[in-house]
Amino acid sequence: MTIGVQPSRTGARAAPSFQPLDIARDRCKGCELCVAACPKHVLELSTGAVNALGHHPIRLTDAAACTSCALCARVCPDAVFTVYARARIVG
Amino acid sequence: MTIGVQPSRTGARAAPSFQPLDIARDRCKGCELCVAACPKHVLELSTGAVNALGHHPIRLTDAAACTSCALCARVCPDAVFTVYARARIVG
Amino acid sequence: MSVPRVTVERPAAAPRPQLMKGNEAMADAAIEAGCDAYFGYPITPQAELLERLARRMPELGRVFIQAESEIGAINMALGAAATGARVLVSTSSPGMSLMAEAMSYMSGSELPMLLINVMRGGPGLGSIGPSQSDYFQATKGHGHGDYRVPVLAPASIAEAVALVADGFEIAARYRTPVILLADGIMGQAMEPVVPAFRTPAWDASAWELTGADGRSPRVVRSLHLLPEDLEAHNRHLQAKFAAITERETRWAGEQLDDAEIVVVAYGTAARVARTAIERARAAGLRAGLFRPISLWPFPTAALAIAARRARAIVALELSAGQMVEDVRLAVDTAPVFFHGRTGGMVPTPGEVVDRLSIAWALTAPTP
Amino acid sequence: MSVPRVTVERPAAAPRPQLMKGNEAMADAAIEAGCDAYFGYPITPQAELLERLARRMPELGRVFIQAESEIGAINMALGAAATGARVLVSTSSPGMSLMAEAMSYMSGSELPMLLINVMRGGPGLGSIGPSQSDYFQATKGHGHGDYRVPVLAPASIAEAVALVADGFEIAARYRTPVILLADGIMGQAMEPVVPAFRTPAWDASAWELTGADGRSPRVVRSLHLLPEDLEAHNRHLQAKFAAITERETRWAGEQLDDAEIVVVAYGTAARVARTAIERARAAGLRAGLFRPISLWPFPTAALAIAARRARAIVALELSAGQMVEDVRLAVDTAPVFFHGRTGGMVPTPGEVVDRLSIAWALTAPTP
Amino acid sequence: MEQATILSGFGGQGILFAGQVLAHAGMAEDRHVSWLPSYGPEMRGGTASCTVIVSDAPIGSPVVDRADIVIALNPPSLARFEGLLAPGGLLVLNDSLIEAEPRRTVMEVLRLPCSALAREVGDERVISVIALGGALARRRIVSPESMRAALLELAAKGGQEVVAMNLRAFALGFERGAPIEA
Amino acid sequence: MEQATILSGFGGQGILFAGQVLAHAGMAEDRHVSWLPSYGPEMRGGTASCTVIVSDAPIGSPVVDRADIVIALNPPSLARFEGLLAPGGLLVLNDSLIEAEPRRTVMEVLRLPCSALAREVGDERVISVIALGGALARRRIVSPESMRAALLELAAKGGQEVVAMNLRAFALGFERGAPIEA
Amino acid sequence: MTAGLRTDDRRVVYGRPALLTDRSTHYCPGCGHGIIHRLIAELLDELHLGPKTIGVASVGCSVFAYDYLGIDFVESPHGRAPAVATGVRRARPDAFVFTYQGDGDLAAIGTAEIVHAAARGERITVVFVNNGIYGMTGGQMAPTTLLGQHTTSSPRGRESAVTGFPIPITEMLAILPGVVYAARGSITDPGQIGRTKAMIRRAFESQLAGPGLSIVEVLSTCPVGWGMTPTESMAHVANDVTGVYPLGVLVDRRRMAMGEV
Amino acid sequence: MTAGLRTDDRRVVYGRPALLTDRSTHYCPGCGHGIIHRLIAELLDELHLGPKTIGVASVGCSVFAYDYLGIDFVESPHGRAPAVATGVRRARPDAFVFTYQGDGDLAAIGTAEIVHAAARGERITVVFVNNGIYGMTGGQMAPTTLLGQHTTSSPRGRESAVTGFPIPITEMLAILPGVVYAARGSITDPGQIGRTKAMIRRAFESQLAGPGLSIVEVLSTCPVGWGMTPTESMAHVANDVTGVYPLGVLVDRRRMAMGEV
Ligand SMILES: Cc1ncc(C[n+]2csc(CCOP(=O)(O)OP(=O)(O)O)c2C)c(N)n1
Ligand SMILES: Cc1ncc(C[n+]2csc(CCOP(=O)(O)OP(=O)(O)O)c2C)c(N)n1
Ligand code: SF4
Ligand code: SF4
Numbered sequence A, B: 001m002t003i004g005v006q007p008s009r010t011g012a013r014a015a016p017s018f019q020p021l022d023i024a025r026d027r028c029k030g031c032e033l034c035v036a037a038c039p040k041h042v043l044e045l046s047t048g049a050v051n052a053l054g055h056h057p058i059r060l061t062d063a064a065a066c067t068s069c070a071l072c073a074r075v076c077p078d079a080v081f082t083v084y085a086r087a088r089i090v091g
Numbered sequence C, D: 001m002s003v004p005r006v007t008v009e010r011p012a013a014a015p016r017p018q019l020m021k022g023n024e025a026m027a028d029a030a031i032e033a034g035c036d037a038y039f040g041y042p043i044t045p046q047a048e049l050l051e052r053l054a055r056r057m058p059e060l061g062r063v064f065i066q067a068e069s070e071i072g073a074i075n076m077a078l079g080a081a082a083t084g085a086r087v088l089v090s091t092s093s094p095g096m097s098l099m100a101e102a103m104s105y106m107s108g109s110e111l112p113m114l115l116i117n118v119m120r121g122g123p124g125l126g127s128i129g130p131s132q133s134d135y136f137q138a139t140k141g142h143g144h145g146d147y148r149v150p151v152l153a154p155a156s157i158a159e160a161v162a163l164v165a166d167g168f169e170i171a172a173r174y175r176t177p178v179i180l181l182a183d184g185i186m187g188q189a190m191e192p193v194v195p196a197f198r199t200p201a202w203d204a205s206a207w208e209l210t211g212a213d214g215r216s217p218r219v220v221r222s223l224h225l226l227p228e229d230l231e232a233h234n235r236h237l238q239a240k241f242a243a244i245t246e247r248e249t250r251w252a253g254e255q256l257d258d259a260e261i262v263v264v265a266y267g268t269a270a271r272v273a274r275t276a277i278e279r280a281r282a283a284g285l286r287a288g289l290f291r292p293i294s295l296w297p298f299p300t301a302a303l304a305i306a307a308r309r310a311r312a313i314v315a316l317e318l319s320a321g322q323m324v325e326d327v328r329l330a331v332d333t334a335p336v337f338f339h340g341r342t343g344g345m346v347p348t349p350g351e352v353v354d355r356l357s358i359a360w361a362l363t364a365p366t367p
Numbered sequence E, F: 001m002e003q004a005t006i007l008s009g010f011g012g013q014g015i016l017f018a019g020q021v022l023a024h025a026g027m028a029e030d031r032h033v034s035w036l037p038s039y040g041p042e043m044r045g046g047t048a049s050c051t052v053i054v055s056d057a058p059i060g061s062p063v064v065d066r067a068d069i070v071i072a073l074n075p076p077s078l079a080r081f082e083g084l085l086a087p088g089g090l091l092v093l094n095d096s097l098i099e100a101e102p103r104r105t106v107m108e109v110l111r112l113p114c115s116a117l118a119r120e121v122g123d124e125r126v127i128s129v130i131a132l133g134g135a136l137a138r139r140r141i142v143s144p145e146s147m148r149a150a151l152l153e154l155a156a157k158g159g160q161e162v163v164a165m166n167l168r169a170f171a172l173g174f175e176r177g178a179p180i181e182a
Numbered sequence G, H: 001m002t003a004g005l006r007t008d009d010r011r012v013v014y015g016r017p018a019l020l021t022d023r024s025t026h027y028c029p030g031c032g033h034g035i036i037h038r039l040i041a042e043l044l045d046e047l048h049l050g051p052k053t054i055g056v057a058s059v060g061c062s063v064f065a066y067d068y069l070g071i072d073f074v075e076s077p078h079g080r081a082p083a084v085a086t087g088v089r090r091a092r093p094d095a096f097v098f099t100y101q102g103d104g105d106l107a108a109i110g111t112a113e114i115v116h117a118a119a120r121g122e123r124i125t126v127v128f129v130n131n132g133i134y135g136m137t138g139g140q141m142a143p144t145t146l147l148g149q150h151t152t153s154s155p156r157g158r159e160s161a162v163t164g165f166p167i168p169i170t171e172m173l174a175i176l177p178g179v180v181y182a183a184r185g186s187i188t189d190p191g192q193i194g195r196t197k198a199m200i201r202r203a204f205e206s207q208l209a210g211p212g213l214s215i216v217e218v219l220s221t222c223p224v225g226w227g228m229t230p231t232e233s234m235a236h237v238a239n240d241v242t243g244v245y246p247l248g249v250l251v252d253r254r255r256m257a258m259g260e261v
């Protein structure tokens, strides 16, 4: 399931409501490896909050800027991310 | 004490009574490694006799033919031999 | 998917007794018992057992590995047992000591195995002479933690053959390692053996690892990091040990009915005792033999009963005195004497008779 | 030529109590006792002991080696001890199991060493919680062969400090390994310790290997291939063990004078017992504490005496019941009850009080 | 008299340190003390806790089945240790992380927003010292002076900065913990 | 009746083999038998020995403190086992290697030049079979027939040649051992 | 033609592998074990090996691997995983067998077991996670620890005079004919993680292909034991550790045998 | 000028070394241990090391080395000699320390101990006697046994498919920086015996010169275990064994360091 599919090349900006990442907040340990890996710098810890494990979980600051490159998912030790791209239009 | 001293080069045949080898008979185990090592073929087992260890011990068949090369002593696992050469005449 | 089983071809000839060396007889018994895999490391006086299996197991398409060490051997056994295989390991005293950690793991992980220890004189490198000085190790504190291992001790080569099958059976029934505790003489001597071998039942379906195919994954483990969990596991183990104590305690008695002196001895010591008792009776001493066959569980109750009418108990061991502690725990109706030889020495019937006479004299009923 | 000795600089400050972790206190005590060389391998819950010595031993120009394994560690200890060095090794239960063979060798070779086992829950990998389930292993059948090892069990960190020095002393006096048997709590807890450390005498001239310079060669060995020789050696060892039993048996009693219920417990269990006994007495139960300090030799005679006037004995352990066997061997004048927790669980004073009440009730003198 | 305090929370909340400070303070007052950490499964991340006993007599069991004070800095801690609190005992809760109400009532409860206060002070790790300050305001196991002295000694290796911060934290907790009618 | 035979000599003198032959012969006569080798220090070179018990009743100790026959093929063996011989027992000595006289007298002694005879037969390793033949001529522990049968069975793997040699050796020993007045 | 797209028209680009269980791990934040577990789960998924796999756990922080990977598992005493795996392999010729071992486990106490499993050419795969330290027991020195590295048992930094040199155990194993594949990777960035995954895939495939032991050493991190942040730890591996333990394939005898280039 | 010679005018050309005790050994006829013992005795004599030497015996036929060499000796459990020697070395920095180990002892059960003594660079010398078999216990297969070789535990000859390949343990050790000298010799004839003696001398001198472990593997014989005559055994080593275990110096880091050629 990790085949490096590229996000759809629709050219257009994703509709703001599109969510490229599902984040399993309570799995996050705030190690910030994904923060370092994200080329768009759209990941940061929510220092306000503490999750079930006692850590400040990660959050996506700008969904629109995320290119679904999945680098965060590839470096995350806790498999926190599910990464989505827009579906291509069939036909 | 194992420095490879060569036997005296007197040219002359050793007097028959000269004994180049002391053989600790009761240490010998009859392995015949010395027999194989002896270039002059003057070592053989005394099949008639049995020593304290129950083996046929080695014997020197021809003292005169022994050149005191000490090869037997170098291969003997049981340090059976003490090898002598004629003393050189001083002066 | 289950462990490759090899159908055992029974010896063609009618079972006429064969003169067999103890080590080789135990090896053949293991094969007949359906042993799938053997792991061992050479050591005197059990080497012939390993050598016999080195030849026969491959012929039967079964697993034989001479490991790099006893630690390697028993951990291979642990792995094979986790897959449901019927595993045999054999060694002698120093090698046994090296298996302490893995024995604790296997008991904790509830993995069955038959482990034969052909004891030699200790401590340390000691000698290779026959000995019974690993009794404490086998029955009490070998590895760390609260666990017990059934221990069977043969007093003849024929019995050794029978106990190999019984050992596999107990191992599988209770999912526990089992020790067959023999001494150098049981391993080295030759006696007639009627090849009446036995293949006990073996059902590994409850624990065997096969790959999680069509069922949820299984984990064979001894780690329970939460003390609450580990205690629960220990309770389960202790209940199992209680059941074994209840059901698997074994012993034999000879001439106990009128015995006023009861000799307690196992293995080779029991053989010496038998001759001594003959001579003692010839001399008018009413002696009898109580022979534990399972050393753990120790036949405590049976011995207490056998001891009731006795005026003296004599524990005889090829050791400085180990089993005698269990004898004392069992008997409080008569004085318990001890006689033992160590380091590979074997008590002679004569010296045992002397001991019996002394005990007899010391306990003479005051008129 | 003798082992490099480092003169120990006493702490400058007047000995005012310091709050110390058990593992670190034992490490410091070993240094003060003149320990020349430490060999160990990391394992919870004793790691701080190794870590403390990793820092301090090199500062003092002494030997610290973290070995590749527990087997490496104890065999390094064997080598260092053979040269006359004052050697310390520490580990926890699984590591202890791996040391069985070398322990048998060291006892057989009559080499002194102090070995600290900070016990954790078993069997197998178990848990890292505190436990006393290596009692059998330490006092009975750890390694192969007929040998015994003095075992000292501290019930406070201050006592652990004292027993480290005593342990070295006994080791040298009798040329034997000595086990200091602590549990996880003794290793992990902090208590005030008055640094009244002690440097016991140590004379290795009788056995130390120095190179055969101006004397005939010495051999440190456990092999005696002729059973006659090995038996003679075993006789010598047994005589030594008898001497140790005679002279080095240690125990402590609390409120035994009027005790009708005697709690037998060592280490952390004894601490819990103390609290329970307070509460029990508050409730009118006359209970007292018998605390073995040497587990081998076990204070059999002293316990028998202490038990005379008691109507019940309660053995309390962090195990499924091991020391209780020695208690039963010692006591036949009153019923022996057992209470234990396993796997890293510690009995609470409350549950112990309940047990005492039950024993009290069950043994109520019939009017 | 023997008083047992249990401190519990996430690793990284300075639980073990705070417990040692308390034990040192007790020792400074020539009392008997023992400090017992949880060194078990909690090691990696998860919850850390320790038990500190301060007593006038030699201490028996370092493991307690009754605590006079329980300081719970996260929800699992409350669940785990609430039951050990002796009747009339003091329960200190970290309001910032614990919404739940204690199940039992026969006890005194002190709610402090420890996490928030810690951020005020400037370092999450002083959260335990804050809570301990609050606890001591209600139960004088040891005197505030002994606590400050112990803090000075133990925080010293961290440097002036750390010492100051810890003293602030203790003072803050002690102040917020003071009974209203005091 | 229980009869114990001890065979002892140098390794390589076929001691253990001869003992097994005797045990087999006993088994063939449906008697109880046990064979116990010395597997001790003697392993490497040195002396080898074994104890064979043939009995009408189940056998107790495989280790004996009284032997009915002692076969000593070299000096150390005589020294070691002479003492175990029961009064009236039979001592077979290898005259070729043993000059010493037995210390005890209450026994029957058979001296045979076993080594020499073995060389006659053509292989040093049959020396034990020769001695055993001599012993059986004096003590019918088992019948010569059973012995021959056992030899046939056990020497078989060595091939015809070896079998023949062993039979010759046994016959030779048996003949030389026969009491003069027979 | 973006018209008609609804926000829920999403394709999974990257998802949690099926063989990873739901439990969150006990590993410290940023610990490399999590990443390596994920790679194994992905590969077992991709190669459809889950149902025939028997994992062999070792003693170290990763002992709990069996809680996180949804496959059959057996636990080994510390260092003995290769011996345990040997038993599994011989008794189950048809299973897929791998061990997961730390450097303390494999390169210290388990030296004899790994060397002889390799010498025997056991058909198993070894995932060797080298974080240069004993993580589980509190960050003591390992035989793999770098010179000068500070640990709880080398407080002054590892000194070669007293403790010798970091042990290149995989290089030692690579010279054994029984080893069919040996490689060393790291997890310092998505690229290295990808390369390491390819190595483990090759090792797995080597086992499926035939006899011989395959091993992949993964240079990992122990942020807590090293006293670094996870990000610093990754940088440390990339900059310093790989200097002592070079990355790459040490031997690939299948390729050599098949004359592949 | 041969006149005036009396028959008792003799010079010792070769005598029993002083450090060999008077006892005759328990070794089988023609066993290589005897020759190697003698070489060690000769060298300790020549280097005047006897009085400062502590030998470390291992478990094997040679365990009795302490009966035959007149020096201080300590016995080790099977395989642990390098660990025991480490303890001796650390506690007695000024002693001369060597172990004498068979191949079963060193290359099987003792693998971890020798590897880590080498990794630590312990200043000890290891005399490693490789006779390719377990002699003392009756001639079972060792990890060093040649493929096809018949032993009591490989009755059909060693098969690589089941038991793997002969282990080149000295080659493995040689790559460790802690090993200052590693060489392999044999004793098949007076010439080889001389060369082997020179290797052991170099190894001893390396220990005297400074840190690092030195090891000499000696290809020896076990006539009894091999079922050959002593002479056949020597030929077997010369013709077959040396093909698998090439003779020569594997590494000499002192020389390398000192830029010697
Ligand atoms: C016989 C034994 N010795 C020691 C231990 C303690 N122990 C647990 S894990 C471990 C080593 C962990 O280091 P590593 O293998 O590098 O794995 P990591 O934790 O670093 O991932 C040790 C020594 C043990 N459990 N058993
Ligand atoms: C723990 C342990 N396992 C096994 C043995 C039995 N044993 C004695 S010597 C030996 C190996 C001998 O082989 P090697 O080291 O090659 O020396 P050799 O006898 O061939 O000279 C073994 C396995 C033992 N004494 N201790
Ligand atoms: S890498 Fe994973 S665990 Fe780490 S911060 Fe990002 S999401 Fe959280
Ligand atoms: S080499 Fe030595 S032992 Fe062998 S036959 Fe010659 S003298 Fe005898």
Ligand code: SF4
Binding pocket: E044, G026, G027, G028, G030, G031, G032, G033, G061, G131, G135, G136, G221, G222, G223, G224, G225
């Ligand atoms: S201690 Fe190190 S290896 Fe263990 S989980 Fe934490 S970071 Fe990972």
Ligand code: SF4
Binding pocket: F044, H026, H027, H028, H029, H030, H031, H032, H033, H061, H131, H135, H136, H221, H222, H223, H224, H225
């Ligand atoms: S068995 Fe082999 S190694 Fe041992 S002494 Fe005999 S010939 Fe030498």
